[in-house]
Amino acid sequence: MLFGTNNQMHGTLFCFVWQIAMIILFGVFIRYDEESDAHWVETKAHDNITSDIENDFYFRYPSFQDVHVMIFVGFGFLMTFLKRYSFGAVGFNFLIASFGLQWALLMQGWFHSLDPQTGKIFIGIESLINADFCVAGCLIAYGAVLGKVSPVQLLVMTLFGVTLFAVEEYIILNLLHARDAGGSMVIHTFGGYYGLSISRVLYRPNLHQSKRMQGSVYHSDTFAMIGTLFLWMFWPSFNSAITDHGDGQHRAVINTYLCLASTVLTTVAISSLSQKTGKLDMVHIQNSTLAGGVALGTAAEFMISPYGALIVGFFCGIISTMGYIFISPFLEKTLKIQDTCGIHNLHAMPGVIGGIVGAITAAAASESVYGKQGLINTFDFTGDFKDRTVLTQGGYQAAGMCVSIVFGVVGGAIVGSILKLPIWGDPADENCFDDEVYWELPDEEEEHQESIPPILEYNNHMIHKQQDL
Amino acid sequence: MLFGTNNQMHGTLFCFVWQIAMIILFGVFIRYDEESDAHWVETKAHDNITSDIENDFYFRYPSFQDVHVMIFVGFGFLMTFLKRYSFGAVGFNFLIASFGLQWALLMQGWFHSLDPQTGKIFIGIESLINADFCVAGCLIAYGAVLGKVSPVQLLVMTLFGVTLFAVEEYIILNLLHARDAGGSMVIHTFGGYYGLSISRVLYRPNLHQSKRMQGSVYHSDTFAMIGTLFLWMFWPSFNSAITDHGDGQHRAVINTYLCLASTVLTTVAISSLSQKTGKLDMVHIQNSTLAGGVALGTAAEFMISPYGALIVGFFCGIISTMGYIFISPFLEKTLKIQDTCGIHNLHAMPGVIGGIVGAITAAAASESVYGKQGLINTFDFTGDFKDRTVLTQGGYQAAGMCVSIVFGVVGGAIVGSILKLPIWGDPADENCFDDEVYWELPDEEEEHQESIPPILEYNNHMIHKQQDL
């Protein structure tokens, strides 16, 4: 093991070496863009910009902060549902997101915005949003392997994940010129299949040995709802953060807001139906209610119309909840994919649906609905793509979705093989889902005085202590 | 029972049928408004709008997201204080808000913004805020019946609540032309009395049978503080979200910020005074600290002046805390109103105070304080109302408050009677405030290994299991 053992030097070294590499690469490549540079006062005069408010900062900053909350609180707390893996959920999420976003700024910069004259990458608020988006793909993948990998494995997974992300994003958005502002394909489909594929390679036949750790407790489920709600509430910001100024952002918010509301109702309906007792299952409420946001990632900025958004949400709530009931057990038994958080139901499947919805909506676009200029703006039919028809666009959207699946599955298989090497200090089967392995936990003896029953717990504690020695 | 029993089909059907109805109605009626439609590029050119930043989206989106957080995290977590009703608090809040906001868009659309030419409702960011506001009224009412009703009853309550809300809002804002940007009357007074009235009709003389479930535990009180703080912090956004652009929003924020700060001090003072030991009571800190925001809902956009805002907060902290100490027990004993969250002290009373403060402030407005154009802008003395005086306006404000009370009390009585029908699957007296009835709870046997004392709890658990079978 690296963190959490006497070999911790490896984990520490990994962090240090990587952070120093980041500093050097940032020194060589990264500069402020013209809207965040002190020379902006000259740019403004030159471009006849009359007010500071036209700085892109004011169009995007509120959305950026919401996305930032989704990445750190949303994803982090969503995964705290396990009874004894809350530190790992929130803490490792924090670590790999902070790590990934730096690498993402470089990778996305090299692929999307390297200035050929100066050889520099110029960053602004939109770059920060894109870095957060890129990291989201890796955090999704974390959900599949939650509790079963070491932090160093997570760092490696993030390192390769960000790299793959930047490449598939370049292919989908730049080469295919597909639209995917909220990342149904680029973020969710890729991230979902990347994580599932890794989990498949890392299959643990004896995972039942840590069965006692796999459930939730009452308060850990409540903590998870913090994650769920911040994701749910801010998803309109996620899907609109980098869409076109003005009506583009406005429309993406309306669509996502409606779609998610619809998802909640069908999730509840199916969840109740799924139990003999008719009771609701927290797993569904925590996860499937979010599927609508995923599935509108591509089409949120299109004129899908309010009722169209409701329809997407309607089916996503059903499909995602059904996924938890029927597909997850099937994946585990038949395909040997152990998916801790059920990302197949929350990200992979809804992501694919989102890709399809996007392709259909694009192909069905018309000048009567969008207006002549509106159509050009929405699909960016300019430059090399000025003669592209909506039907062709629909085809490229579909192609984009295939690219994201391929990158996820193949990339995950390769990275999974690397992570299978016996050098990364992953926890033993019986120690999975247990913070004890990587965290100094509060001393249980102290805790007794607060709320822990003495006999049973104390014995467990003794065992742990002995393992540590 | 509907959810939570073998009759769950009813609950499921309710969700499905309603969501399908929403899709159809949205298909018929709801369209993007001109600022969220892809044709906006043409509108801009036509109206000589020079920059995308003048889209209403950028004036309102940050406030909208704050309001959204208040609705889902604020109201949801505020109600998690009960030891075993956190799932119901957060989860059912989530369900009925998602359900209600769709219905609100239609109801408010029909009453406020149905385009007579096209027969369509055009929605934008302000519509989303208004829908959230409308839902807030129903969530307030939920506070009174928390733990005592079934989810289907909540859905029915929300269905009628939104309907009544849209009508009273139309009467107060459009017919009476009262101002109520933060909804002291329209939202809080109505929602408060609506909930209290329902709770009166549903009076349970044997509620003491679930007494063991009515307290909080240490961590559930801490969860509730998440709700309190997000409500408190974002209340300036709530009261300013739909006020006039520019100084209107700016002033509403300042007033609300100050008023709430003042409320905290007097709440603490009275809370300490109320206990023989001088200790503070979490119930007061969680709730009464918010009363100032409620009471400034009408006057926040007026020139009430900073010290005026402090005065309102000063008295609201006192009155609301006193309410918890003296009035709530009285209401329960004498009027047979069982008010789980004390919404009478947090919403109904402060809402009425807010209506009165609004009426007085409006009646006292003058050109010297507002400026000639400022007065017209603030009170919207245009069109049919261009000759209205401030005194008359004060009178109409007071009338508006009466309308909201009447709608709350009478509407609640009628809806309460409907909910009293023995078909909705409400929990038995001894099962109130218990998530066990509607939720699959984490398996206590597992939990034992973490923190539950074995003997006592296990027996309870066995009993529950037997009830379920």
Added chain:
Amino acid sequence: MLFGTNNQMHGTLFCFVWQIAMIILFGVFIRYDEESDAHWVETKAHDNITSDIENDFYFRYPSFQDVHVMIFVGFGFLMTFLKRYSFGAVGFNFLIASFGLQWALLMQGWFHSLDPQTGKIFIGIESLINADFCVAGCLIAYGAVLGKVSPVQLLVMTLFGVTLFAVEEYIILNLLHARDAGGSMVIHTFGGYYGLSISRVLYRPNLHQSKRMQGSVYHSDTFAMIGTLFLWMFWPSFNSAITDHGDGQHRAVINTYLCLASTVLTTVAISSLSQKTGKLDMVHIQNSTLAGGVALGTAAEFMISPYGALIVGFFCGIISTMGYIFISPFLEKTLKIQDTCGIHNLHAMPGVIGGIVGAITAAAASESVYGKQGLINTFDFTGDFKDRTVLTQGGYQAAGMCVSIVFGVVGGAIVGSILKLPIWGDPADENCFDDEVYWELPDEEEEHQESIPPILEYNNHMIHKQQDL
């Protein structure tokens, strides 16, 4: 004791008298500024402002709300890590922040924006941000004495803290004309040393008597992560909230975002290294990850360049974590400073680093990097200061840092002496870190039925009850 005893009248009186004084002083001094006054429509016409969006409100409101969240949820929940002091952490934080921000508006107003003609203080959104900032200094100080003082002591500490803050801020920003938008010096260095100095004076040699209360439990650590993450995520808003419109805010966000990401990696690295077992320590993750934000408080708006921000974060993560491991024990043993939350490592030291970084970055500024006008704008070289060179500016920055240290240390010593008077009702050594002293806690007997082991806990409870009588 004042709160929490039969002498509670004193605490109550303090709140009442003070709040009434606030109302009177606000009545005399505080008015809306021109952008929040209803006359703004005339100001707009007069100044040829074409759009409402140019109201300062729209430049600053999203940042304000983020800062507000940091003050109430961030600071409040960060301190909930103790097993039985969550109510005190969140609740007293709530109280003193609400109290302090009113006093801050007056104090900062008198020093910074008293209009000489009218004798009034005109407030707008920037004033609210500054008041929140001022309060932050006092909340930092609270971290040092958490669990060891009474609420009345906290109110007194805040009263003097805000007063001292306003004076040192006036000296540093106005007289020395130092730049400190994110408050490395003005907020963090001052607040840190103020708290440490007070804690030194209030040294309790027998604090070990409450040792059983000094640890965390699993869920209290999870609650604390809510505070950590909201502070971490919104720190870019903190450092950019009052910087120049346009590129100034934009750049401050980018720098802070990068710096904090870098801090997380080195914090994790050192934390793992510090334990024989290589496990991570929650104390470090909760606190040291934030040090980068503190240390960039001064330089965030400068052209420190992205890699410069990463370097600052790199070292702050190391130094702050080392502080928890080596310096805190040293301070306690040798200097008798008991620092509950380790504010020396999170605020004082990183604040000083921030002051130094700011001085160096200022001294190294050049026209080639900033542009001629950019340099003037960034350092505000106008009016009396139009001939100041960057080197001189660097010197004044360094001088500013010394002022903040002196005010913190000396001010804290004086205020500490006042707080040492035996009239404030501070808890006995054996009752420190225990909410029982000041809060009505949930009845443990009830709780037994949920999750508390009967024997041990019940006895404790009996003892408490007897103390109360």
